[in-house]
Amino acid sequence: MIKKFSESTQLKKMAVELKAKFEGKWENVKSENLKEFLDKAGVGMIKRNIAAQFTPTIVISVEGETVNVSITAGPKKDKVSYKLGEGYDIEGINPGKAVTTLVEGKMNTVITPNNKDLKLHTVVNDIVDGQLVQTLTTDGVTAKRYFKRSS
Template identity: 80%
Template sequence: MAADLKAKFEGKWVNVKSENLKEYLEKAGVGMIKKNIALQLTPEMVISVEGEQINVSITAGPKTTKASYKLGEQYDVEGDNPGKAVTTLVDGKMNTVITPNDTKLKPHTIVRDIVDGQLVQTMTTDGVTAKRFFQKSS
């Protein structure tokens, strides 16, 4: 399983397009200033697989967020809306469910898949879905 993940997802990915991101960030509880900044940034994501350990690093502007985890095991999510997360592999897609520590916020689902050579990240919370499209970088 780890070899499949490594072959499919590992590498450096650069955001080339986003859909419905503003609405998603609003539902996710992101404040106006941070939301406006986020909408202007072009994030880069680096995914590596080392044995059973998956490492995801996302850099947007001066900020880098990192997560390291094993499939099916709960881990801590840091950042503006910290919480607990579990990532599983379903039909070749990485599915992450994040439960924020702030009980006023709804859980988030992030699904990562490779479609036509792009990494497509579909994010859903409280009935609102956004997509971010990433192109592999050398």
């Protein structure tokens, strides 16, 4: 019983930290090595080229221990809600199962693609000099996306 209380308290602390640091609307201002990452992630050439043209907007909100993330890129909008440390389904270009944790102030997401031929993807979100820096990695290829807070 004590362990459960401790885990719950820890999750609440992480949610408060995440809310203070990441909550808001973020607009993409720059991307590096994105096409190469998408290629290694198994995204076809046409989808890869289309995805690289969009400048997505991410909206992050935290309600209690639940994190809500909405990503709008062009005409497509994806939404997901999850609790830190618990698995959830993701859609998008490469659907799969994901788990997000907060480690040393960074949102770390590990994605296991539904396509068993593809490798794990990691997405690390950090705040650097007031910008949200998203580092995406799969099979030795890394891309970075930079976002500015718009609200």
